[in-house]
Amino acid sequence: MRRNLAIVPAFNEVDAIAPTVAAIHEAAPDFDVLVIDDGSVDATAERASATGATVLRMPFNLGIGGAMQGGYMYALENDYDVAVQVDGDGQHDPRHIHDLLTRLHSDAELNMVTGSRFLDADGEGYRSSTARRIGIRVFASVVSLITRQRVTDPTSGFRMTNRRGIELFARDYPHDYPEVEAILLMHAYRLRSCEIPVRMRPRQTGESAISSSQSVYYMVKVLLAVFVGLFRRRPTVEPPVHASSTTEPAL
Amino acid sequence: MTKVTLQRGLAIAVTFALLLLVFELVRRKRLSERYAILWLVAATTLFVLAAWKGLLTTLSNDVGISYPPSALFAVAIGLIAMILLHFSLVVSRLSDQNKILAQRLALLQQRADAGDAGALERRSNARAGDPGEDPGDGRGSREPDSKLLAAEELSSRR
Numbered sequence: 001m002r003r004n005l006a007i008v009p010a011f012n013e014v015d016a017i018a019p020t021v022a023a024i025h026e027a028a029p030d031f032d033v034l035v036i037d038d039g040s041v042d043a044t045a046e047r048a049s050a051t052g053a054t055v056l057r058m059p060f061n062l063g064i065g066g067a068m069q070g071g072y073m074y075a076l077e078n079d080y081d082v083a084v085q086v087d088g089d090g091q092h093d094p095r096h097i098h099d100l101l102t103r104l105h106s107d108a109e110l111n112m113v114t115g116s117r118f119l120d121a122d123g124e125g126y127r128s129s130t131a132r133r134i135g136i137r138v139f140a141s142v143v144s145l146i147t148r149q150r151v152t153d154p155t156s157g158f159r160m161t162n163r164r165g166i167e168l169f170a171r172d173y174p175h176d177y178p179e180v181e182a183i184l185l186m187h188a189y190r191l192r193s194c195e196i197p198v199r200m201r202p203r204q205t206g207e208s209a210i211s212s213s214q215s216v217y218y219m220v221k222v223l224l225a226v227f228v229g230l231f232r233r234r235p236t237v238e239p240p241v242h243a244s245s246t247t248e249p250a251l
Numbered sequence: 252m253t254k255v256t257l258q259r260g261l262a263i264a265v266t267f268a269l270l271l272l273v274f275e276l277v278r279r280k281r282l283s284e285r286y287a288i289l290w291l292v293a294a295t296t297l298f299v300l301a302a303w304k305g306l307l308t309t310l311s312n313d314v315g316i317s318y319p320p321s322a323l324f325a326v327a328i329g330l331i332a333m334i335l336l337h338f339s340l341v342v343s344r345l346s347d348q349n350k351i352l353a354q355r356l357a358l359l360q361q362r363a364d365a366g367d368a369g370a371l372e373r374r375s376n377a378r379a380g381d382p383g384e385d386p387g388d389g390r391g392s393r394e395p396d397s398k399l400l401a402a403e404e405l406s407s408r409r
Contacts, residue, residue: 036357054361054365055361056357056358056360056361057357057360057361058353058354058357059353059356059357060353062350062353062354066350066353066354069350069354070353070354070357070358073354073358074358074361077358175350
């Protein structure tokens with residue numbers, strides 16, 4: 001049985017979804033593909049089914065956070081060991097999936113690997129508009145400061161988690177604009193994450209889910225969530241499953 | 252007792268009408284008791300303050316409000332703000348539960364569709380004279396697990 005899952009969130013991506021799924025099948029044939037149709041009103045789900053992907057149809061639009069969490073719940077229930085998020089609009093190049101996988105498997109301590117647009121030495125590839133880059137820089141500084149490690153692309157949704165990451169995200173995942181908070185959630189649960197350089201492409205069709213007026217809400221909402229998160233108690237690490245370490249001390 | 256001014260009369264009438272309205276909504280089961288309590292407390296407080304002139308005057312003098320009706324407004328605004336905050340809490344919880352329900356529904360739907368497809372396949376295999384192996388991938392055995400998970404989730408994800 002295959003143990004790797006690619007989760008592809010899609011909202012009204014009727015033109016982009018089939019090529020995206022096909023590209024994943026081609027570049028990473030060892031990954032099952034799960035398309036989350038987040039309440040699309042077009043034929044996204046049908047196109048995705050036709051490519052052979054499994055489709056999770058949300059009864060209405062939940063937003064990216066709720067949709068992704070549905071994907072992680074599916075990964076948990078179906079015993080996947082690795083899950084990678086790949087946007088349904090073609091921005092994430094599936095050829096990087098194995099780079100992420102190699103990095104994730106290179107270190108047993110590692111729970112999440114994110115593909116960063118800003119680590120690429122050549123400075124090529126798509127890096128979003130200037131205004132958004134400024135926002136990303138702000139988030140990057142804040143997240144780096146809190147997690148005490150260098151984070152360059154906290155808004156990248158191109159990320160891969162192992163089983164522990166799947167378990168965490170199936171249980172608890174931020175609502176909207178979840179990427180920044182998800183890194184901090186990982187940090188809060190003392191799970192380790194890192195970045196590798198990837199190249200992204202401008203989206204192929206349709207429009208970005210985030211309009212400029214929403215960007216302001218995005219900034220404020222995420223910064224509020226980050227700020228409030230600082231005052232939350234860090235959850236204690238679950239005790240290891242080894243029987244020896246869970247024995248009670250004798251009286 | 253001093254004579255009831257028009258102003259006070261109005262305040263008494265309005266707050267009493269609010270009390271009656273809330274009561275009537277609960278009686279018709281349009282408003283559940285759970286949320287009616289807040290409104291009843293608010294309406295009763297305002298009614299008492301409007302009707303009992305001495306209390307309102309004393310209260311406003313004590314906190315330095317020279318015009319007693321302002322004190323009534325202040326209390327009303329405070330109560331309404333609390334009710335609104337309470338509703339924001341309720342809405343947050345409801346939308347969270349709503350999200351979990353939608354996710355669960357999507358997962359079950361997918362499983363049901365996959366099950367249907369599997370059953371169809373089995374049936375056509377059987378018809379073709381091939382008793383065949385079960386194309387299901389042993390998902391059935393995991394079901395109790397996921398039920399547990401769902402219950403746990405609803406109670407822990409707040």
